[in-house]
Amino acid sequence: MIEFKAACGHTVRVKDEDAGSSVRCSYCGRSAEVPDNQSNDLDFLFEDVDGGKGEGVGAARGKPPKPSRRRPKRRRAPGDFNPFAVVVKLCYVALLLIVAIVGGRKFVLPLFSDSGYAQVASKPVGDEKKPKEKRRRPTHKPRVVQKHGLINKENFFGLYVASTPPGAMVYCLPQSKAPEKGRIHRLRGSRQFKANSSTPLRLGDGIYVVEVAFPWNDAKLTEYKDYMKFRRSIERASDERRRRLVDKYFLPDNATEVFVDEDERYYLVRQYRDVEIRDKQPTVVRALFLPYIEDQSGRTFSIEEIVRSYLPNTIAYSFDEKHVLNELEYHGVKKSDQPFVTDALQRIGVIPYETPDGQTRLFKIDLADGGFAAPIIRDAS
Numbered sequence: 001m002i003e004f005k006a007a008c009g010h011t012v013r014v015k016d017e018d019a020g021s022s023v024r025c026s027y028c029g030r031s032a033e034v035p036d037n038q039s040n041d042l043d044f045l046f047e048d049v050d051g052g053k054g055e056g057v058g059a060a061r062g063k064p065p066k067p068s069r070r071r072p073k074r075r076r077a078p079g080d081f082n083p084f085a086v087v088v089k090l091c092y093v094a095l096l097l098i099v100a101i102v103g104g105r106k107f108v109l110p111l112f113s114d115s116g117y118a119q120v121a122s123k124p125v126g127d128e129k130k131p132k133e134k135r136r137r138p139t140h141k142p143r144v145v146q147k148h149g150l151i152n153k154e155n156f157f158g159l160y161v162a163s164t165p166p167g168a169m170v171y172c173l174p175q176s177k178a179p180e181k182g183r184i185h186r187l188r189g190s191r192q193f194k195a196n197s198s199t200p201l202r203l204g205d206g207i208y209v210v211e212v213a214f215p216w217n218d219a220k221l222t223e224y225k226d227y228m229k230f231r232r233s234i235e236r237a238s239d240e241r242r243r244r245l246v247d248k249y250f251l252p253d254n255a256t257e258v259f260v261d262e263d264e265r266y267y268l269v270r271q272y273r274d275v276e277i278r279d280k281q282p283t284v285v286r287a288l289f290l291p292y293i294e295d296q297s298g299r300t301f302s303i304e305e306i307v308r309s310y311l312p313n314t315i316a317y318s319f320d321e322k323h324v325l326n327e328l329e330y331h332g333v334k335k336s337d338q339p340f341v342t343d344a345l346q347r348i349g350v351i352p353y354e355t356p357d358g359q360t361r362l363f364k365i366d367l368a369d370g371g372f373a374a375p376i377i378r379d380a381s
Contacts, residue, residue, distance in 0.1 A: 148370025158200030165220040166196040212287040216266040319370035
């Protein structure tokens, strides 16, 4: 039996078979639409209550359940693919990754850096509210103590031989065993080593002859100005003329003998006598194979061109520059030459210079303490 209210408010009772049809109200006589199985419209509210056994409201009243005309909801099979659900899940995963990365970089990674770890480790417990103190920068730089003398040599003793250009062969022999003139390289007891070695030669106390030799076709020498012309001039000259030519082409130093030796090939030799070796004291010999380049006046050599063209660029010697400039002023070195003289002293520790009185002095820096000396190596006569 179906019961429903007509438009006039009167309750109309009809059979279940009349569901969905039109009947006449017995009270007002008007046509009224019979609802389509009214009781089944509310059955979905009790589906969870009856445990899904198919028992609806009619079962609760003792009536048999009636078949529902509603279209059952389609359940998704386990193998069906839902792209919308996958997209939603991927969005959730991406959002979680972004949050984790941002949070890790901002809060976690700083804890593992050196400064972050130090701050966490040094921060006292219960002191979170105290403001951090700013680190004060030092108002002055620490004083750097500069070593004077040969920069790469410390606390050494023995014989140190340097040549410019580097790479010359060195021979050393006690002076008592050496002839008054001539080479010593083939004599018994002669010690052989290379110039500019990092290790000084250990010798007993005494007086020695030191010989520094370059083959005349050495690659470094052949780059010098007018050197090929110089080689041709000494090839067929006498020994005495060779000495004069060598002495004229190269800058002077404090060598005792300067000559050319012919032995399979020609050698340019500079010999230094009366070299004294003392117990645990450094001794230095510096041989110059540098070309004598005349300046514009033709009366002296150009110190500027020597420094710019033929000296190594490495700074090897340190000294009190103000003191050295005062000494150069005292010896009459021109203002325009003073920077080049100090530059040469920094690079090779020694440089000759012709003073206004016609003397040639060898300005040099002490190997051990950077002291300045200026002995006369050639008189005006």
